[in-house]
Amino acid sequence: MESLETEAVPEQVLVLIVRDQPGTLFQISAVFSNRGISMSSIHLHEESIPCNGKPCTRLVIRFFGEDSRKKIILRLLSRLDCVLESGDSG
Amino acid sequence: MDISIIGANGSTGKHIANRILLERILLPTDRLQLVGRNKGSSGQALYGFRQDLKDAFAERCPIIDIAFHPEEVVADIIIMAAGSTIQAHNAPDSPPPSRDELALYNQQIAIPYAEALAKYSHGHEVVIVVTNPVELIVEIFSQHYNRHRVVGMGAYQDSLRFRREVARSINVSREAVHAMVLGEHGDGIVPVWSGVTIQGFSDNETRRAIRTVRSSIRSTDFPANLSLMRNEVIKIAQKNGMAEAFQLFDTFPPDIRTMVGPFLTLFSGTKTDIATANATVDLIKSMLSGKDTVIAAQVSLNKEFLDVKAPIGAPVIISPKGWDAIYPVSLSDGENHLFLESARSIQEKMHTWKV
Structure with a gap:
């Protein structure tokens, strides 16, 4: 029987500065859901970051996917x- | 899903954007990227165009993003519609740009986008080429990116025209006619009469109907007939005006009308942008349907069809991943000859344009 075992998909971490x-x-979330990706965690920092006088916040999103998906x-x-601002954790 | 239109400020680009929103191809959470040049009034106008689209489509409008640099282009489907177009040849004092001039100009526009795609793509984008010469632009993108994900509009649009003209001559609907045009998007087109089928017609009835409407019995006579009839209609247009020219046009056989129609449209001083935009959106819908569909489109062949190695209009099976394979069609001897001639001519042009 053909094996369905595959390599583990790495966890990716994205850090975003977003408008509050x-x-x-x-x-x-639509960017993820429209591509069939499930976010494993969303962490919204409670402290607001001022960006050009407008309230912003830091968002950390974790999901499982290949590096090309993260890109x-x-x-x-x-x-x-x-x-x-958008970037990854490493 | 996200769609990017390179050349969104041009008339074809604008019509494509309008049709995408009108047909609700994108959800409100999807993104339509309008890409233009950040120079002069053209770049500024893109902001106004975005506002106009938002006003027109309000609640069901997707996110509309504006970009000015090739490296900013990011989408699942990228429509290349930037560049100059073949101008109407109705000003005797100022000659229109030659095909070579047009090619050199549009080549310079396409290369940075193809290079950026090669650098930043994740390998899943599909590029639909609208810009002419479509063979040249398809080849430029195919040299930088997976050629199976680059599809040119020319033969698809020519096939729609051919089907419509055949349907008109036989007096059936376009949906009832299945037909293809292969070869070059230009004088090197190859109307595939041997593959025409008409819904409700037996093989014998189809053959008889085709025999009465086609321009010549032998496909190899098509280029000479085309040249003759086009010159005739130009003379009438110059001498007696467009109304009479279109009256004469209506008497032409369907394969000739397929080529002369857009030419006469340009000659009258207008553009073929609405038909081009409709055909482009049609193609996107076919691709996204999830079904394998057979169409004629410009692709960069590597000897998959008649041993041709060139960007040319060929019968391909398309899917959301681009073109998967060649659909095996058998051509008559005359059509075969025309196709190979067309391929040879395109190869010469590619050599001239240093691609």
């Missing part, structure tokens, strides 16, 4: 108006 406004989390997800997130 209605709809931000919805737009970001494209980061590029897609960086095109959203609500995402001011």
Whole structure:
């Protein structure tokens, strides 16, 4: 019988500085859900970061996926108006 | 899903954006990226265009993103519609740009986008090429990216025109006619009469119907007939105006009308952007349907069809991943000859354009 065992998919961590406004989390989560990726955790820092006088916050998202997925997800997130900075943890 | 339109400020790009939103291809959480040049009024106008789209489509409008640099292009489907177009040849004092001039100009626009795609892509993007000369731009992208993910619009649009013109001559709907045009998107087109099928017609009835409407019995006579009839209609257009030219056009056989139609449209001073945009969005819908679909499209062949190694209109099976394989069609001897001639001509042009 053909084996269905595969290599473990690595966990990816993204760190975003986002606008603290209605709809931000919805737009970001859509980038993941539209591509069939499930976020394993979302951590929203309670302390607000001022960015050009507007309230912003730091968002840490973890998900399981290949490095190439992380690369494209980061590029897609960086095109959203609500995402001011995007990067990975390493 | 995200779609990027390179050349969104051009008339074809704008029509494509409009049709994508009108057909609700993108969800409100998807993204439409409008890519333009950040120079002069053109770049600024893109912001106004975005606002106009938002006003028009309000609640069901996707996220609309504006980008000005090739490295900013990121999407699942990338539509290459940037570049100059073949101008209407109705000003006798100013000659239109030659195909070579057009090629050199559009080549310089396409190369940075192809290079950026090679550098930043994740390998799953599909590029749909609208810019002319479509064979040249397909080849540029295919040299930088997976050629199976680069599809040119030319033969697809020519096939839609051919089907419509055949349907008109036989007096059936376009949906009832299955037909293809292969070869070059230009004078080197190859109308595949041997593959025409008409819904509800037996093979014998189809053969008889085709015999009465096609321009010549032998496919090899097609280029000469095309040249003759096009010159004739130009003379009438110059002498008696467009109304009479279109009256004459209506009497032409369907294969000739397929080529002369867009030419006459340009000659009248207007553009073929609406038909091009509709065909582009049609192709996207076919790709996204999830079904394997057979179409004619410009792809960079590597001897998969008639041993041709060139970017050319060929019968391909498309899917959301681009073109998977060649669909095996058998051509008549005349069509075979025309296709190989067309391929030879494209190879010469590629050599001239140093691709």
